[in-house]
Amino acid sequence: MADSGLSYDQGPPFGAPLRLFLTAPLFPLLAACLGLVMPDWQTTRWTGVSLAMTHLITLGYLGMVMLGALLQMLPVVLGSPVPAARLVGWCGWLGLGLGAPGLALGFLLGEPLWLVAGTLLLALGLVPFSIAIAVSLIKTRAPRVAWPIRLATLALLITLALGSVLAGALSGLWPVQALADLTALHAAWGLLGWVLILVIGVAYQVVPMLQITPDYPAWVTRWLTWLMLAGLLLYSAPSSTDWLPNNDLPGALPLCASCVVFAVVTLRLQARRRRRIADVSLDFWRLGMVSLILAALLFAVLHGLPAAWMAAAEISLGILFLLGFAASVVQGMLYKIVPFLAWFHLKTQTGARLGAIPNMKQMLPEPLVRQHFRLHLAMLILLLAAPILPAPLGQVSASAGLLLLAGGAMRLELNLRHAKTLFLRHGGRLGQAAENK
């Protein structure tokens, strides 16, 4: 990886992304604990606890890891340093670290004060971050690679704006027509715009680089995320398709198709990877791609399901997309990025010869990662089975699934701390950037 023409010495100090990566697992742990003490998240996606768990996972977990990954990737892959990276990193960490639990508390208690406070803290963290990313993306020397990340950043700002309008409406600050439609838009731009387009943009770089696969085909890297933007815009303007029985369709179809295309192309590239050794991070990616295909298929048939199944189907869709796809891919990336950064910064800082410092496999041993994968897979199976199983088996399966979600989050935290401990033990300095020895 070091000789891939990527400017790792442009990256921020190891401590900047690591702080975000180490805080992220606390949020699925918190979401799991909430779901265990308040089980009515299983009834509908609209209870206070469901909305709290959704935002702890989307903002707290995925948000933290993605901000850390962008802080690291933009200077290295796009050759364009993030301005004021340390300050922006702290803003993002504090804004998400305080804002996500604040917003969750607002949903849980139905308390406008917490809804507004959480929203303001999130904006204070994410708006400076988005502006810094935008500056870096404008200055980049690799515009074609940058477009998906630009679209994802735009989608994040649209999600934040819609979320703030919704939070203000729920807090009685201003009236909003068609709250449900606006919430559907907010969710679509957040999940499909910010999360999915960012994962696709990052995958174009990290799958060939980290898993030694052929590059993504040009027709995919050139058109797929634009097709998704078109789908999101169509989904956002349903009034233009009132004559259709289900006027989400013109937007939903290209979005579902894009999900399936991306997942199938990625699985095919991984099947043609040049290094044929077993690799748990690859298993996380594969699980993520299979979950994305299942989520797209469920989303496509959702409107045709009997009303009695709707609530359970919507919750299953959320679990498939957030935990099956997004969390799996994020963990697959973390288990490659963190040991590499620990090794690279240690080697650069100490100038140690190879063998004198731990290599990537020693920084994060495969058996520890394999343990997490097993917990994660079992969690998914139990949570997805819960709505189908008769009572009380369904509740037992859901609670067991949440216990495994908590176990997986703790395993991830311990695994990342294993790499940090070895880095510090061999003389690494978290606050020192690669170039200035």
Ligand code: HEM
């Ligand atoms: C400043 C940040 C955010 C705020 C203030 C916010 C606020 C809200 C509000 C008020 C609702 C509606 C709740 C209701 O109708 O009762 C909502 C729903 C939702 N939000 Fe957010 N949100 C934010 C960020 C995000 C992000 C980044 C994502 C995804 C990546 C997201 C995903 C969702 C989803 C999926 C729903 C619908 C719930 C469901 O479908 O189960 N939100 N949000």
